[in-house]
Amino acid sequence: MKDENEEFIISKSQVKREMQALRDLGxxxxxLPAAELNKFxxxxxxxxxxSLARNLKREALRRQLQCxxxxxxxxxxxxxxxxxxxxSQPQRDEVKAFHQLEKWRDQLMAGGDEAINQTxxxxxxxxxxxxxxxxxxAHKEHELEKPPKSARLLFQxxxxxxx
Numbered sequence: 001m002k003d004e005n006e007e008f009i010i011s012k013s014q015v016k017r018e019m020q021a022l023r024d025l026g027x028x029x030x031x032l033p034a035a036e037l038n039k040f041x042x043x044x045x046x047x048x049x050x051s052l053a054r055n056l057k058r059e060a061l062r063r064q065l066q067c068x069x070x071x072x073x074x075x076x077x078x079x080x081x082x083x084x085x086x087x088s089q090p091q092r093d094e095v096k097a098f099h100q101l102e103k104w105r106d107q108l109m110a111g112g113d114e115a116i117n118q119t120x121x122x123x124x125x126x127x128x129x130x131x132x133x134x135x136x137x138a139h140k141e142h143e144l145e146k147p148p149k150s151a152r153l154l155f156q157x158x159x160x161x162x163x
Contacts, residue, residue, distance in 0.1 A: 019069055025077060026068035028084060030054060040083050046071045101162065105155045108135050109142075123161040130157065 029037065030053045037050060049071055053064040072080070104122070107115045108131065116135070120126045134157060137150035 022072040022077065023065050023069035025080065025084075026050070026053075026065050026072055029080070030065070030068070032084075032087070036087055039087065040080055042075055042080065043071070046075060097162065101155060101158050104158050105151065108154065109138060109151065119158075123158070125161050 029040070029050050034051075037047065046068065049064065049068050053061060053068060056064050104119055108119060111118075116128060116131050119131065120128055131154075134150055134154040138148065138154055141148055141150050
């Protein structure tokens with residue numbers, strides 16, 4: 001039976017995983033633009049170490065990332081992760097919207113009139129005739145193995161409607 005004052009022992013593997021997570025966090029910080037890095041509440045020594053790492057290659061970069069990982073042990077890594085999450089959220093939203101547009105375009109290319117009706121319900125300002133023409137032209141280009149100019153135009157049209 002364990003005593004109340006006895007601490008739990010953390011395995012060596014768990015310590016290694018935690019250190020790797022801090023190095024990975026440090027690598028994310030190194031890859032951020034300098035303007036974004038200033039939004040973090042970090043010590044000056046960590047900021048300098050991150051700035052130095054941006055100019056290094058290969059083995060020197062690996063060693064610097066280890067140093068940054070050690071410096072991160074003394075920082076509030078939860079706050080750093082939250083700030084990183086807050087900074088990257090607009091980019092993730094943009095990527096999500098881009099994927100949605102690609103999905104609509106692919107559905108229009110594969111689905112015919114039913115897909116056009118669904119798109120018009122989702123995007124009320126859409127012109128049915130213009131959508132049909134873009135889809136028809138994109139199919140012709142695909143059959144003739146031409147560059148997908150109309151598919152790009154269809155994507156751009158959907159993008160403009162989404163704004």
